[in-house]
Amino acid sequence: MTTCLLIRHGQSRANVDGVLAGRLDSALTDDGLAQARQVAADLSAVPLRQVVTSPLTRCLATAEEITTIHPGGLTPVLDDRFVEVGYGAWTGRSLKELADDPLWATIQSTPSTVTFPASDEHVSESMAGMSERAWAAWLEWEERISAVGEQSVWAVVSHGDLIKALLARALGLSLDAFQSIVVDPASVSIIQRHRGRTAVTGLNLRDDVYARLARVDADESDQEAGESNAGVVGGGNA
Numbered sequence: 001m002t003t004c005l006l007i008r009h010g011q012s013r014a015n016v017d018g019v020l021a022g023r024l025d026s027a028l029t030d031d032g033l034a035q036a037r038q039v040a041a042d043l044s045a046v047p048l049r050q051v052v053t054s055p056l057t058r059c060l061a062t063a064e065e066i067t068t069i070h071p072g073g074l075t076p077v078l079d080d081r082f083v084e085v086g087y088g089a090w091t092g093r094s095l096k097e098l099a100d101d102p103l104w105a106t107i108q109s110t111p112s113t114v115t116f117p118a119s120d121e122h123v124s125e126s127m128a129g130m131s132e133r134a135w136a137a138w139l140e141w142e143e144r145i146s147a148v149g150e151q152s153v154w155a156v157v158s159h160g161d162l163i164k165a166l167l168a169r170a171l172g173l174s175l176d177a178f179q180s181i182v183v184d185p186a187s188v189s190i191i192q193r194h195r196g197r198t199a200v201t202g203l204n205l206r207d208d209v210y211a212r213l214a215r216v217d218a219d220e221s222d223q224e225a226g227e228s229n230a231g232v233v234g235g236g237n238a
Contacts, residue, residue, distance in 0.1 A: 001194040002146045003201075004138070005043070005155040006163045007066075009058040010035035010186045020098060020234050022091035022122060023084050025057045032058070035186035036065040038207050042188075044069055046153055052141055053157040054082045062186070063157040076157070081137035084159040088116035088124025090233070098233065107233055112175040131165040131175050134158075138166055142193055160234055163189060170198040 010032030014021035028036060043066055051070075053063035055078045063076035090098055098104055107114050107127070115126040138156070145152045156163075160183045168178040170191045182204050183189065190202030 001151060001192055002142060003153045004142070004145075004191045004193070005046075005048075005153070006166060006183075006189040006191065007039060007062065007155055007157045008160055008163055008183050008185055008187050009054075009056075009062040009157060010039075012058040012185070015185060018095045020087055020090055020093055020095055021058075021084070022087035022234070023056065024092055024122075028058055028061050032185065033061070033065070036062040039186050039188065040065040040069050042207060043155075044071070048072055048074060048155055049145060049148060049152045050074070050077060050141075050154040051157065052077045052079050052082065052155070054078075054084065054159060054162075055080060056084060056159075059157045059159070063155075066155070066157070079137060079141075081133050082156055082158045082162060084234075085127065085130045085161050086116065086123035086125035087233070088122055089119040090116055091119065091122040095233070104233070108179055110176050111178065127161075127165075128175060130162060131169065134162050134166055135169050146193075160185075166191070167200055167203065170200050 010028045012021065012026040012032055013029055014024070014026035015032075016029055019026075039062070048066075048070060049072075051063050051067050051074055053059045053076045060076060060078070067074040067076055103114065103117075111127040116124045118124045141154065141156075145154045163183045164178045164181045165175060167181050167183070167189055168175060184204055184206060186206065188202065188205045190200065190205070192199050192201050
């Protein structure tokens with residue numbers, strides 16, 4: 001049985017600014033770097049065989065924090081197939097502005113039908129196309145890793161929507177259900193695979209999970225943030 005850790009990058013400047021970065025490079029904030037270092041510390045005793053990452057800076061920086069302190073002497077491997085969705089003309093625009101676009105409602109209800117508006121500057125792709133490329137890449141890496149050892153653990157550092165799409169596939173859900181999955185910055189989700197069958201054994205795991213639960217009733221603003229992030233394009237800006 002192989003174990004794959006799906007790790008979303010730490011908080012980026014675009015997350016804080018409420019901007020859909022897409023494939024634009026957006027560096028980690030100081031908080032995002034601290035989050036990445038916490039994930040690295042949490043995973044330092046995990047026997048990782050490989051860390052694969054999106055090439056964008058926010059993911060690579062997160063991956064490098066993990067590999068730098070890992071005793072296995074790992075180096076992140078870049079794979080363009082785990083890059084962020086090609087949001088086309090939506091790239092770089094504010095989420096508040098995009099929420100007024102009629103396409104936003106379609107992304108919430110039937111994302112499998114959505115292709116992002118074309119742009120001369122930015123790659124545009126469909127959500128279904130993103131899901132297919134990500135799943136194909138994940139399966140290919142699974143084969144490589146399992147060939148090394150059936151009990152191997154490996155990690156992918158990527159983006160919110162892409163990780164949600166992978167989790168939906170692993171759960172046997174349609175892409176139209178993926179907005180019911182929340183993947184926060186610097187969270188870890190776990191897929192295990194055995195004899196061709198997948199199981200999600202961890203979802204949106206964060207170091208502060210118990211602290212966050214403890215203040216749910218006391219902090220109404222946190223509740224509102226959680227609701228607004230649930231279906232945000234790009235995975236949310238928590």
